[in-house]
Amino acid sequence: MSEEAKGLVRERVAGRPEVFVREWFADYLWDLFCPGCQSPVAGRIIAEVLEELGIGDKAIMVGCVGCSGIMIGGFDLDKVSPAHGRGPDVATAIKRIYPDTIVFTVQGDGDCIAIGAGPFVGALTRGEKITIIMLNNNNFGTTGGQLGPTTLVGQVTTTSPEGRKPSEEGYPVHAAEMAATFKGVAYSARGALHTPADYRRTKGYIRTAFQRQLEGVGLSFVEVLTACPTNWHLTPVQSLAWIRDNVIPEFPLGEFRNVTYIE
Numbered sequence: 332m333s334e335e336a337k338g339l340v341r342e343r344v345a346g347r348p349e350v351f352v353r354e355w356f357a358d359y360l361w362d363l364f365c366p367g368c369q370s371p372v373a374g375r376i377i378a379e380v381l382e383e384l385g386i387g388d389k390a391i392m393v394g395c396v397g398c399s400g401i402m403i404g405g406f407d408l409d410k411v412s413p414a415h416g417r418g419p420d421v422a423t424a425i426k427r428i429y430p431d432t433i434v435f436t437v438q439g440d441g442d443c444i445a446i447g448a449g450p451f452v453g454a455l456t457r458g459e460k461i462t463i464i465m466l467n468n469n470n471f472g473t474t475g476g477q478l479g480p481t482t483l484v485g486q487v488t489t490t491s492p493e494g495r496k497p498s499e500e501g502y503p504v505h506a507a508e509m510a511a512t513f514k515g516v517a518y519s520a521r522g523a524l525h526t527p528a529d530y531r532r533t534k535g536y537i538r539t540a541f542q543r544q545l546e547g548v549g550l551s552f553v554e555v556l557t558a559c560p561t562n563w564h565l566t567p568v569q570s571l572a573w574i575r576d577n578v579i580p581e582f583p584l585g586e587f588r589n590v591t592y593i594e
């Protein structure tokens with residue numbers, strides 16, 4: 332199929348959110364992800380929600396270091412790429428200087444709760460009026476699939492070749508449940524993308540998260556379980572079954588906190 336025909340199919344079958352960059356390099360950029368990677372799927376949902384809420388013109392995107400951060404180049408928004416893990420600090424500064432903007436981070440699990448654990452917990456503690464979206468693929472994807480805070484017990488990674496052992500590497504961190512315990516947090520949820528129904532539910536979570544920020548209630552957080560077929564050594568289809576059978580039992584889906592007023 333010619334490049335022009337591929338473009339037509341993309342426009343007709345799926346449409347294209349307005350907040351996506353339209354230059355030629357944007358299509359190239361989305362092709363940088365491995366086949367079956369769900370980071371760009373999460374990116375598309377974010378773009379759809381920004382468009383549907385009509386907030387694309389006042390949204391500021393704070394990216395991250397990692398595969399999840401690649402998507403920032405595809406968004407036609409004001410945006411910034413901070414140092415690894417510092418997204419919540421940078422988002423805090425932007426939101427406090429420009430309180431009328433909608434500020435959100437997109438971070439990997441390693442970026443958010445390994446190297447970035449301090450900035451994340453700080454923002455939760457202060458109840459910053461920002462939105463944090465964490466893509467949890469259970470490993471450090473970009474750097475070759477090392478064990479991270481969300482790696483499953485028993486999961487084989489390049490730094491846990493015999494599988495994660497709690498006696499040596501501890502247990503997985505549950506960011507969405509943890510965020511829900513902070514009084515300054517308005518919303519915390521975890522969604523997945525392995526079925527169309529979950530795609531829709533996760534989109535609803537991201538929409539609610541942005542709505543809480545629009546209402547100025549407090550910090551909103553959404554954790555999205557995403558497939559990393561390359562480092563899981565599975566096919567894209569096997570990865571979806573892996574999420575259903577192994578990831579969700581450890582990381583249950585749903586809303587953990589949803590309030591419209593904080594004292």
Ligand SMILES: Cc1ncc(C[n+]2csc(CCOP(=O)(O)OP(=O)(O)O)c2C)c(N)n1
Pocket residue numbers: 396397398399400415438439440441442443446466468470471472473474479
């Ligand atoms: C200060 C610093 N330390 C380490 C790195 C190397 N590094 C780049 S991406 C990454 C891990 C990213 O993992 P995650 O946040 O889970 O994102 P993913 O690639 O899985 O989407 C690391 C350790 C870096 N770029 N900067």
Ligand code: SF4
Pocket residue numbers: 363364365367368369370398399468472473558559560561562
């Ligand atoms: S290494 Fe994993 S997270 Fe990174 S682009 Fe490939 S599938 Fe996606």
Ligand SMILES: [Mg+2]
Pocket residue numbers: 439440441466467468469470471472479
């Ligand atoms: Mg990761």
